[in-house]
Amino acid sequence: MREYAADWNGNPQVHSGHTAARSQCQGRRNGAAAEGASLSVHDGEEKEIVGAGGAGGDSFGQTVSASERMAAENSQRAADSEIDRIILDRVACREFSNRVVPQHTIVEILRVARFAPSGANIQPWNIYALTGGPQERLSAALLDAHCNERAKHVSEYKYYSDVLPPPYRERRQEFGRIFYGSLGIHSGDAEARARQTAKNYVFFGAPVGLIVTIDRRLEAGSWLDLGMFVQNVLLAAAGRGLHSCPQETFAKYHTILRQHLSIPDEQMVVCGISIGYSDGGVSLRSMPRADIGEFAHFIGFES
Ligand SMILES: Cc1cc2nc3c(=O)[nH]c(=O)nc-3n(C[C@H](O)[C@H](O)[C@H](O)COP(=O)(O)O)c2cc1C
Secondary structure, rough: OHHHHHHHHHOOOOOOHHHHHHHHHOOOOOOOOOOOOOOHHHHHOOHHHOOOOOOOOOOOOOOOOOOOHHHHHHHHOOOHHHHHHHHOOEEEOEEEOOHHHHHHHHHHHHHHHHHOOHHHHHOEEEEEOOHHHHHHHHHHHHHHHHHHHHHHHOOOOOOOOOOOOOOOOHHHHHHHHHHHHHOOOOOOOHHHHHHHHHHHHHHOOOOOOEEEEEEEEOOOHHHHHHHHHHHHHHHHHOOOEEEEEHHHHEEEEHHHHHHHHOOOOOEEEEEEEEEOOEEEOOOOOOOOOOOHHHHHOOOOOOO
């Protein structure tokens, strides 16, 4: 699949961010990695995935056949509108090069992204954009916390419900098989998962990191608006040949982010977004999607 496994097997071509993430947590043996209380699927300590078994299972509740998947891939290739192409080409990138992304590019992305729709046009998004020294200092603090005091930190909001009903549970298990399988990380290897999680905190080596916050006095509807804005950021980046990764992992360390970025008390940290140029290894989608028959109901259409 991708070169992730090679990284963990000692590929010398990992860039500095990853090296930092790896060395920071090296030598920890069955410590906080095993004890960590995080429930995040990206934290490498997700019990349901750990118990999910080996690779090779059918995708998403066995409803997406190989031929359906192939048809979807063909339809991807056939996408003829620019926006379709950008949506279909965007994938979560976790291997960035250190190629600089200038401030004006980030400004352009945000200028476009702000045209996301929002209920009553309240535009509930806030962004902290980081690069260079401030980004490095933040990453160092986050890595330190991740390696040494993980259990002390908890997100201010819950991303996943404790008990995922079908088909979500199966989808999450599928994610775990594909994601950790592609990295060559065994389901029971908590230390390797913690090292992978550490890469989140160096923005996977991306030269720009965004931290996304929302006013805690707003309700769920505003989070819907925020999601649309975040997607716009990802797509506007993709339209400029950039790669990105949205990351909820940052929410766990909101106290550190608050301190480094002077985030006001009424703002809640929702997620981060790494933005940069791919290290070359990405860009094929590895995560499948359920067929539309699984989520769409057509009523009143003539067949
Ligand atoms: C709100 C949100 C938070 C996410 N958080 C993380 C994260 O913390 N770390 C990570 O590696 N990926 C994270 N992802 C990426 C997802 O794992 C990814 O989007 C999903 O597996 C589908 O893959 P694709 O984006 O390549 O199609 C997040 C995605 C979203 C939308």
